Amino acid sequence: MRVVDIINKKKKGEALTKEEIEFFVQGYVKGEVPDYQISALYMAIYFQGMNDEEIADLTMAYVNSGETIDLSGIAGIKVDKHSTGGVGDKISLIVIPLVASLGIPVAKMSGRGLGHTGGTIDKLEAIPGFRTALSAEEFIANVNNHGMAVVGQTANLTPADKLTYALRDVTGTVDSIPLIASSIMSKKIASGADAIVLDVKVGSGAFMKSLAEAKKLAECMVQIGKSLKRRTIAIITDMNQPLGHEVGNANEIREVIDVLRGKGAEDETGIALTIASYMAIASGGYHDFRSTYEELQQVISSGKAIEKLEELISSQGGNPQVVHDLFQLPQAEYHIEIFSNQAGYIRAIDAEQIGLAAMLLGAGRKKKDDAIDYAAGVTLLKKVGDYVDLNEPLCILHTNLDHVETDILKAYAFQESVPNVTATIHEVVS
Structure with missing residues (x-):
């Protein structure tokens, strides 16, 4: 079996067998299959997709590549x-x-x-x-x-x-x-x-x-x-x-x-x-x-x-x-209020922009080995649908950094009328 043949097969939109999937996954983990071949294969999968059986086989190939946790010592359905x-x-x-x-x-x-x-x-x-x-x-x-x-x-x-x-x-x-x-x-x-x-x-x-x-x-x-x-x-x-x-x-x-x-x-x-x-x-x-x-x-x-x-x-x-006593949790040294630069109803809050601001304050990691500041973060005082006056506080930044710059105001969009608030739960798939 050769990986290049598996790549060509998927490139044509054909389904891969369980054995073929196990072969390239195990080969990659063992260092026997190079990055460039897996890259080519995954690009073929990106464009051609996989059927249900292939996806289940790929899932189990990942599972079988390392340890599994045995929870049989715990009674009941986990x-x-x-x-x-x-x-x-x-x-x-x-x-x-x-x-x-x-x-x-x-x-x-x-x-x-x-x-x-x-x-x-x-x-x-x-x-x-x-x-x-x-x-x-x-x-x-x-x-x-x-x-x-x-x-x-x-x-x-x-x-x-x-x-x-x-x-x-x-x-x-x-x-x-x-x-x-x-x-x-x-x-x-x-x-x-x-x-x-x-x-x-x-x-x-x-x-x-x-x-x-x-x-x-x-x-x-x-x-x-x-x-x-x-x-x-x-x-x-x-x-x-x-x-x-x-x-x-x-x-x-x-x-x-x-x-x-x-x-x-x-x-x-x-x-x-x-x-x-x-x-x-x-x-x-x-x-x-x-x-x-x-x-x-x-x-x-x-x-x-x-x-x-x-x-x-x-x-x-x-x-x-x-x-019982929330002050037992880590506390930041600085608490910075961010004030609204306009009046109106909040139409949207860009969640990703808020998350990036929290990371800059020390709450997240840019690299895998970065240390986290447990006390850092953002408190949202207003949410979508709330009315805000000019210069009213929108949120509070918590940090131990004595100087921090964020674009957090860019996360907020306003309008004059009451906006429609999106449902929190869209659908259940079972």
């Missing part, structure tokens, strides 16, 4: 959740204690962020003492004893995906639906999930800019799950403005606490309850969306959700007092 990424997206930290409060085990493996703000692991490490580097034994014991645990991704999980993603990034093939879908799903399957709920973001602050693109990606990932016998549900949610009011790390933890106390922003509370409800349904223990949603609302109003968050923090070595 449901994982993945977001395609956005600005102010702290939904994972809300749904973990919510779903665990229903008695459904949540064994969550998450990553660090590269870009706007930290990932789920970075946000949790803003809590003093919180440990995300658990051994496999500790991880499984915590899920069995507390119903939940969160750890960082192991370096040996899906190495083929890591290698090919870096190559796609520099060869213009990142935005290929088959390659995106297999990349995401391979990590979820290698992490040991029995069922998967996907939060597919769409809009200015998301990777998928149009609803049609987002729906295509959602359908593709759900089909992969079906092919590999994992129950998979995708929820397409809006990212045309940042989610909630906080963008950063420690300040997003503060907002997680607000949501679980029943005092959170309407948009992220609704998305979190929706995703948590579908996670419960994916576990097989719940069947009706409306009644599950209402039960989760009761979990919040009863105080059980915030108690579960406190239990998560304590079980992983963190200071649980942050739940």
